[in-house]
Amino acid sequence: xxxxxxxxxxxxxxxxxxxxxxxxxxxxxxxxxxxxxxxxxxxxxxxxxxxxxxxxxxxxxxxxxxxxxxxxxxxxxxxxxxxxxxxxxxxxxxxxxxxxxxxxxxxxxxxxxxxxxxxxxxxxxxxxxxxxxxxx
Amino acid sequence: xxxxxxxxxxxxxxxxxxxxxxxxxxxxxxxxxxxxxxxxxxxxxxxxxxxxxxxxxxxxxxxxxxxxxxxxxxxxxxxxxxxxxxxxxxxxxxxxxxxxxxxxxxxxxxxxxxxxxxxxxxxxxxxxxxxxxxxxxxxxxxxxxxxxxxxxxxxxxxxxxxxxxxxxxxxxxxxxxxxxxxxxxxxxxxxxxxxxxxxxxxxxxxxxxxxxxxxxxxxxxxxxxxxxxxxxxxxxxxxxxxxxxxxxxxxxxxxxxxxxxxxxxxxxxxxxxxxxxxxxxxxxxxxxxxxxxxxxxxxxxxxxxxxxxxxxxxxxxxxxxxxxxxxxxxxxxxxxxxxxxxxxxxxxxxxxxxxxxxxxxxxxxxxxxxxxxxxxxxxxxxxxxxxxxxxxxxxxxxxxxxxxxxxxxxxxxxxxxxx
Numbered sequence: 001x002x003x004x005x006x007x008x009x010x011x012x013x014x015x016x017x018x019x020x021x022x023x024x025x026x027x028x029x030x031x032x033x034x035x036x037x038x039x040x041x042x043x044x045x046x047x048x049x050x051x052x053x054x055x056x057x058x059x060x061x062x063x064x065x066x067x068x069x070x071x072x073x074x075x076x077x078x079x080x081x082x083x084x085x086x087x088x089x090x091x092x093x094x095x096x097x098x099x100x101x102x103x104x105x106x107x108x109x110x111x112x113x114x115x116x117x118x119x120x121x122x123x124x125x126x127x128x129x130x131x132x133x134x135x136x
Numbered sequence: 137x138x139x140x141x142x143x144x145x146x147x148x149x150x151x152x153x154x155x156x157x158x159x160x161x162x163x164x165x166x167x168x169x170x171x172x173x174x175x176x177x178x179x180x181x182x183x184x185x186x187x188x189x190x191x192x193x194x195x196x197x198x199x200x201x202x203x204x205x206x207x208x209x210x211x212x213x214x215x216x217x218x219x220x221x222x223x224x225x226x227x228x229x230x231x232x233x234x235x236x237x238x239x240x241x242x243x244x245x246x247x248x249x250x251x252x253x254x255x256x257x258x259x260x261x262x263x264x265x266x267x268x269x270x271x272x273x274x275x276x277x278x279x280x281x282x283x284x285x286x287x288x289x290x291x292x293x294x295x296x297x298x299x300x301x302x303x304x305x306x307x308x309x310x311x312x313x314x315x316x317x318x319x320x321x322x323x324x325x326x327x328x329x330x331x332x333x334x335x336x337x338x339x340x341x342x343x344x345x346x347x348x349x350x351x352x353x354x355x356x357x358x359x360x361x362x363x364x365x366x367x368x369x370x371x372x373x374x375x376x377x378x379x380x381x382x383x384x385x386x387x388x389x390x391x392x393x394x395x396x397x398x399x400x401x402x403x404x405x406x407x408x409x410x411x412x413x414x415x416x417x418x419x420x421x422x423x424x425x426x427x428x429x430x431x432x433x434x435x436x437x438x439x440x441x442x443x444x445x446x447x448x449x450x451x452x453x454x455x456x457x458x459x460x461x462x463x464x465x466x467x468x469x470x471x472x473x474x475x476x477x478x479x480x481x482x483x484x485x486x487x488x489x490x491x492x493x494x495x496x497x498x499x500x501x502x503x504x505x506x507x508x509x510x511x512x513x514x515x516x517x518x519x520x521x522x523x524x525x526x527x528x529x530x531x532x533x534x535x536x537x538x539x540x541x542x543x544x545x546x547x548x549x550x551x552x553x554x555x
Contacts, residue, residue, distance in 0.1 A: 003497060004552055035492075036509065036524055037491075059491065060491035061494045061553060
């Protein structure tokens with residue numbers, strides 16, 4: 001049961017950036033048809049940085065916590081750097097490629113060891129990764 | 137003593153849970169350091185040795201392609217395959233073996249009827265009636281055929297307790313209704329629908345009825361003639377048989393009128409480049425080499441069920457259902473979804489403040505296999521305004537102790553997730 005690390009259980013309740021911002025310049029929807037988990041990401045881009053990031057939606061403890069941690073990381077971050085961070089996180093969770101990683105990421109890597117749970121740890125991250133890929 | 141009671145008593149005497157469980161070696165395995173508690177029978181049942189051995193023996197000693205062969209093996213394979221059809225006929229109490237079509241499963245069987253019946257009998261302004269508790273397999277094929285033919289898909293609403301109101305059903309049977317296609321037993325709620333009465337009401341208006349029996353056949357004796365169903369479809373793998381096997385019963389009068397579903401070998405009478413004539417049912421609907429070993433395995437599954445007896449199976453399942461229902465509904469924060477008075481041994485529930493996937497993962501850590509999510513019934517989830525449920529579905533080889541393990545493990549999951 002070590003998937004449910006205290007950090008995941010804590011972050012699933014973290015609502016620092018929780019809320020809708022329909023007026024935001026960018027709105028992404030992350031949806032997993034297998035389980036129905038669905039998160040919306042709202043943010044503006046100003047001077048190459050992420051600003052006023054919010055998320056709303058519904059999902060399991062792992063997907064909610066992974067989204068909350070992403071959003072926390074997004075706020076105020078430079079787009080170019082964030083793009084690399086997101087790619088690094090996905091490589092870390094999906095393929096175990098580590099290097100210098102924030103300790104907060106570690107519990108999410110365990111999701112890959114549980115049947116059907118990998119996507120929970122990467123749902124919103126993939127959506128943002130797609131956003132960056134399309135911008136290039 | 138009434139005949140049914142007599143059977144029940146006889147069956148009870150024969151029901152030896154220990155020896156039944158010994159027929160299913162997989163039940164002895166460990167999962168994540170705990171003995172497996174398999175409560176995902178609604179998705180697929182486990183297979184007894186008798187089924188596995190029938191398939192193995194067939195491949196070891198009999199296999200060849202069926203029909204049209206002049207060599208011994210081909211004849212033996214054909215005989216075994218067609219014997220499986222006759223066993224299926226008597227299993228469903230169909231009038232003739234030719235009314236039993238072998239498919240890959242319930243999904244293919246419904247697609248077959250939706251296409252072959254739909255293209256022949258549906259047109260602009262016609263109506264197809266299904267219920268709000270259908271599996272996607274009994275929604276999407278009809279949506280597709282309605283889009284092609286201009287027909288409309290109408291929905292019988294589901295009541296709060298997971299039942300269908302016959303009054304509302306009656307009001308949806310119109311002059312334009314061309315077919316009713318409803319689930320016999322709901323995979324998500326466990327509800328046993330009043331299908332006998334629904335068929336009578338449709339027939340009073342001359343409307344044929346298809347029953348999706350995927351979740352019924354594992355639990356109860358099906359008599360297609362007593363039901364007077366026009367079509368009855370089911371899957372083999374939910375009733376101890378192999379995956380990739382399904383049965384479509386259709387009344388001969390309909391099968392004659394319907395177009396073939398797929399073209400190819402087996403389904404023809406005479407082929408020229410100008411014109412092809414089709415074989416009579418059931419072969420008209422069975423293009424290509426069938427899943428021969430699968431149906432031989434399915435025959436062994438049906439024989440196994442007949443030997444144990446549905447009455448004895450049901451009695452064990454009822455005991456577990458009653459125990460688990462009382463136990464789970466007593467746990468704080470647990471809400472059962474589907475509380476119809478007539479149910480099979482399926483319990484769907486949600487936990488306040490905990491997502492079904494998290495509950496499912498924590499149960500898996502304790503060796504308990506349940507299903508989580510929308511169970512391919514998204515419109516039903518929307519009806520209850522929930523994203524999904526946790527579903528425990530019990531088979532006759534499950535035990536009260538396993539139901540208790542589910543309850544105690546669930547309590548543990550709740551204490552972890554809902555602080």
